Amino acid sequence: MTTSPSRALLIIVVVLVVGMLVPVGYVIEATARIGVSELAALLLRDRVGELLSNTVLILLLGVPITIVLGVGSAWLVERTDLPGRRFFSIVSVAPLAIPAFVSSYGWASVFPSIQGLGGGLLVATLAYYPLVYLPALATLRGLNPSLEESARSLGLREGAILLRVVIPQLRLAILGGGLIVALHLLAEYGAFAFIRFDTFTTAIVVAYQTTFAGPSAASLGIVLALLSVIVLGIEATARGRARYAYVGSASPRPAELVKLGKLAPLAIFALAVIGTLATVVPMTNVIRWSFATNPELLNDLWRALVDTSLLSLSGALGAIVVALPVAWLATRHPSRLSRVLEGGYSIASSLPAIIVALALVTVTLNVAPGLYQTTATVTAAYIIIFLPRALVTLRAGLAQVPESLEEAAQALGKPPLLARMRVTIPLLFPAIAAAGALVALGAANELTATLLLAPTGTRTLATQFWSAASSVDYPGAAPYAISLVLLSIPAVALLFAQTRGKTR
Amino acid sequence: MNLRISGVSKSFGTTPVLNDINLDVAQGSRTAIVGSSGCGKTTLLRLIAGFITPDRGEISLGSRVLSAPGHDVPAHRRGIGYVAQDGALFPHLTVAANIGFGHPRAGRAQRIREVMELTSLDATLATRYPHQLSGGQQQRVALARALAPRPEVVLLDEPFSALDTGLRERTRAAVITALERSGTTTVLVTHDQEEALSFGDGVAVMISGSLPQSGSPESVFGNPASVDIAALMGSVVLLPAVQVEHGVDSALGRISVRHDRSGGAESVVAMVRPAQVSLTADDSQCRASVVGVRHIGPVAVVALRTQGQHPTAISLTLPSHHTQSLQVGAVAGLTLDGGAVLYPASAAGRYLTDLEN
Numbered sequence: 001m002t003t004s005p006s007r008a009l010l011i012i013v014v015v016l017v018v019g020m021l022v023p024v025g026y027v028i029e030a031t032a033r034i035g036v037s038e039l040a041a042l043l044l045r046d047r048v049g050e051l052l053s054n055t056v057l058i059l060l061l062g063v064p065i066t067i068v069l070g071v072g073s074a075w076l077v078e079r080t081d082l083p084g085r086r087f088f089s090i091v092s093v094a095p096l097a098i099p100a101f102v103s104s105y106g107w108a109s110v111f112p113s114i115q116g117l118g119g120g121l122l123v124a125t126l127a128y129y130p131l132v133y134l135p136a137l138a139t140l141r142g143l144n145p146s147l148e149e150s151a152r153s154l155g156l157r158e159g160a161i162l163l164r165v166v167i168p169q170l171r172l173a174i175l176g177g178g179l180i181v182a183l184h185l186l187a188e189y190g191a192f193a194f195i196r197f198d199t200f201t202t203a204i205v206v207a208y209q210t211t212f213a214g215p216s217a218a219s220l221g222i223v224l225a226l227l228s229v230i231v232l233g234i235e236a237t238a239r240g241r242a243r244y245a246y247v248g249s250a251s252p253r254p255a256e257l258v259k260l261g262k263l264a265p266l267a268i269f270a271l272a273v274i275g276t277l278a279t280v281v282p283m284t285n286v287i288r289w290s291f292a293t294n295p296e297l298l299n300d301l302w303r304a305l306v307d308t309s310l311l312s313l314s315g316a317l318g319a320i321v322v323a324l325p326v327a328w329l330a331t332r333h334p335s336r337l338s339r340v341l342e343g344g345y346s347i348a349s350s351l352p353a354i355i356v357a358l359a360l361v362t363v364t365l366n367v368a369p370g371l372y373q374t375t376a377t378v379t380a381a382y383i384i385i386f387l388p389r390a391l392v393t394l395r396a397g398l399a400q401v402p403e404s405l406e407e408a409a410q411a412l413g414k415p416p417l418l419a420r421m422r423v424t425i426p427l428l429f430p431a432i433a434a435a436g437a438l439v440a441l442g443a444a445n446e447l448t449a450t451l452l453l454a455p456t457g458t459r460t461l462a463t464q465f466w467s468a469a470s471s472v473d474y475p476g477a478a479p480y481a482i483s484l485v486l487l488s489i490p491a492v493a494l495l496f497a498q499t500r501g502k503t504r
Numbered sequence: 505m506n507l508r509i510s511g512v513s514k515s516f517g518t519t520p521v522l523n524d525i526n527l528d529v530a531q532g533s534r535t536a537i538v539g540s541s542g543c544g545k546t547t548l549l550r551l552i553a554g555f556i557t558p559d560r561g562e563i564s565l566g567s568r569v570l571s572a573p574g575h576d577v578p579a580h581r582r583g584i585g586y587v588a589q590d591g592a593l594f595p596h597l598t599v600a601a602n603i604g605f606g607h608p609r610a611g612r613a614q615r616i617r618e619v620m621e622l623t624s625l626d627a628t629l630a631t632r633y634p635h636q637l638s639g640g641q642q643q644r645v646a647l648a649r650a651l652a653p654r655p656e657v658v659l660l661d662e663p664f665s666a667l668d669t670g671l672r673e674r675t676r677a678a679v680i681t682a683l684e685r686s687g688t689t690t691v692l693v694t695h696d697q698e699e700a701l702s703f704g705d706g707v708a709v710m711i712s713g714s715l716p717q718s719g720s721p722e723s724v725f726g727n728p729a730s731v732d733i734a735a736l737m738g739s740v741v742l743l744p745a746v747q748v749e750h751g752v753d754s755a756l757g758r759i760s761v762r763h764d765r766s767g768g769a770e771s772v773v774a775m776v777r778p779a780q781v782s783l784t785a786d787d788s789q790c791r792a793s794v795v796g797v798r799h800i801g802p803v804a805v806v807a808l809r810t811q812g813q814h815p816t817a818i819s820l821t822l823p824s825h826h827t828q829s830l831q832v833g834a835v836a837g838l839t840l841d842g843g844a845v846l847y848p849a850s851a852a853g854r855y856l857t858d859l860e861n
């Protein structure tokens with residue numbers, strides 16, 4: 001039964017979507033300003049063809065690899081008797097604490113031969129597979145084990161149960177995680193720039209550095225925006241109208257573990273190799289560089305640490321506030337309209353950070369010069385850029401909270417709003433915390449938009465790292481890299497704890 | 505304060521679900537709405553609870569109109585408790601916090617103890633979480649939670665259907681006792697006619713979105729308004745019959761008529777309950793051959809086929825020790841106790857087994 005949303009909710013969502021769409025408006029305005037004929041002249045070049053093939057290839061190869069790595073690890077640590085599953089469950093989330101560009105620097109500063117598509121795949125899939133792993137883990141924990149038991153009683157083997165029962169239920173998590181990975185691949189700048197792998201995003205930054213917000217940057221941005229829309233379309237089509245809420249009686253019980261038997265050593269080996277490549281190799285190199293660092297750098301480090309924390313926290317709060325209404329609309333009142341509005345959010349967020357930053361620079365300078373290079377503008381950029389992280393997490397969380405609980409609270413005399421505050425929000429709290437952590441984590445590592453939008457004098461860890469690393473001052477970059485990782489650890493730990501859920 | 509539902513209709517999109525529902529539930533009484541799954545009974549309950557609003561009609565509680573065109577009291581102001589099919593216990597709250605959820609802070613602890621006692625819940629369960637309870641305990645917690653704020657009315661949506669037989673009966677007995685002691689007006693929906701008949705003071709029968717009959721369990725069981733209702737409320741023996749003075753003639757001989765619902769139809773069927781039929785010596789006026797005997801512990805189900813002009817299948821449940829002499833192929837005499845209810849034969853078509861060939 002689908003009910004129609006309240007007018008207030010719709011208005012809030014529409015207003016937020018309009019705000020979120022400012023960068024899209026910028027792209028469209030830029031297209032109109034440049035004109036079709038000049039756009040064709042700018043885009044019909046061999047160079048653009050090369051960028052296109054690089055970008056499409058990294059998507060087609062990178063997304064499936066992250067899904068296999070993410071779902072495989074999640075299943076092994078959550079549903080099997082893998083020895084050391086708790087250790088490996090942490091190993092699998094650890095790469096999330098290492099920004100892709102730090103990992104890229106960790107690899108390429110020691111192995112300069114790493115470059116191009118192969119290098120891009122190596123660095124990006126190892127950095128991003130936790131984005132699939134976490135939602136898959138959360139969904140696996142929430143699955144009702146009686147479904148698997150039913151399948152077993154219908155004569156299915158473990159492998160068939162995994163393929164026919166578990167993975168179909170992971171569809172939302174896989175699609176949501178895969179979408180985030182795809183958008184990250186489209187928007188990644190630092191990691192690819194470092195190993196000289198050219199995608200649209202790296203090319204746009206280069207164009208921006210030479211011609212500011214000129215037509216050549218904008219024209220590449222238009223193509224990149226189109227690619228993002230295509231990725232979104234694929235995900236939306238595959239997701240369909242599925243709603244997964246818990247059905248059946250009683251509260252779910254923990255599942256029985258699948259026995260790996262002789263395959264256990266193989267599973268351990270696979271997870272150990274992935275963990276080593278994703279975490280141990282880059283971090284070892286970063287730590288080695290840090291021994292060569294000038295100790296006087298530590299004063300700058302403190303300032304950068306404080307600035308980074310404040311900016312990422314405000315981004316996290318903002319993103320939750322903005323994501324909650326649309327997540328609610330999408331799960332509780334799914335309709336064509338809710339999909340259109342949600343699509344608006346996703347399109348806005350699918351634009352690479354550089355376009356969002358350019359749009360906010362242009363808009364603040366033309367409309368509200370007082371906001372140019374203020375904390376508010378950086379926060380707005382973080383919200384736009386990292387909203388999908390919050391949205392996917394909140395939506396998945398909401399889908400797990402049955403509406404019958406809210407109805408029960410109402411029948412007990414609680415007005416709808418209070419019923420939500422006392423029942424839905426506490427049950428949703430893990431998802432809210434996870435969403436906040438994911439956004440804060442992303443914002444702490446954000447580089448491009450921060451460089452353009454941060455108030456003058458604000459130095460974040462990421463911008464300080466980048467200015468050192470890109471001028472081949474590897475020892476000077478190392479302390480910032482380590483700080484970025486350390487700062488990310490609490491957020492990752494919180495996220496991980498919430499994903500695993502409390503056991504009472 | 506009576507709960508009154510008058511002329512209520514509801515559609516989901518273009519699918520009509522409820523059609524002109526009228527029902528009165530007296531204060532303090534227990535009414536069961538019985539119907540097959542998908543007939544709209546849960547929708548009716550959700551309308552009364554206020555989770556959805558009717559398209560037409562009025563729902564009132566005493567002098568208070570809960571729902572009427574252009575006027576709708578939201579669920580939380582209705583003072584109507586609701587127990588969902590799966591209990592819908594809040595998984596993040598303990599048993600005590602679940603039960604106290606709808607009660608004002610003052611006197612909450614006291615009230616939690618009261619309703620836990622009322623619903624026969626052990627006090628040691630108070631600190632447990634829902635997933636640490638058995639199914640029967642979960643349902644009793646759900647009831648305790650619904651009763652705690654002292655609602656005028658409690659609605660139960662198939663609260664026992666997820667429980668296994670023994671547990672279902674024990675839980676049902678505990679729930680009925682608790683409701684009786686609290687004196688709360690109760691509406692239960694169920695697909696189980698035995699549950700409906702044993703639940704309380706009133707039974708309403710729902711068939712594809714309508715309530716064609718409601719009344720005391722005895723009247724609905726004993727004088728069903730139609731063959732469909734008769735069959736829904738329990739096993740029936742339907743006998744083609746010919747009307748004569750002071751009764752009807754059928755395969756079971758001359759039967760008196762308790763209720764004539766044939767509406768003057770030319771061709772009628774007589775409905776009796778299997779419990780009215782008993783076995784006698786085979787020299788009685790009407791005889792049947794034994795087609796099968798199935799023993800179920802202390803009882804046996806004996807399948808019979810009447811002899812004579814309109815052979816009719818009758819299956820009787822008898823104490824096992826009464827059936828030792830019955831072999832397949834044996835002939836037994838049948839007598840009928842009490843009268844029949846007459847219906848037009850045209851309405852009984854799909855219940856009549858054609859045994860003539």
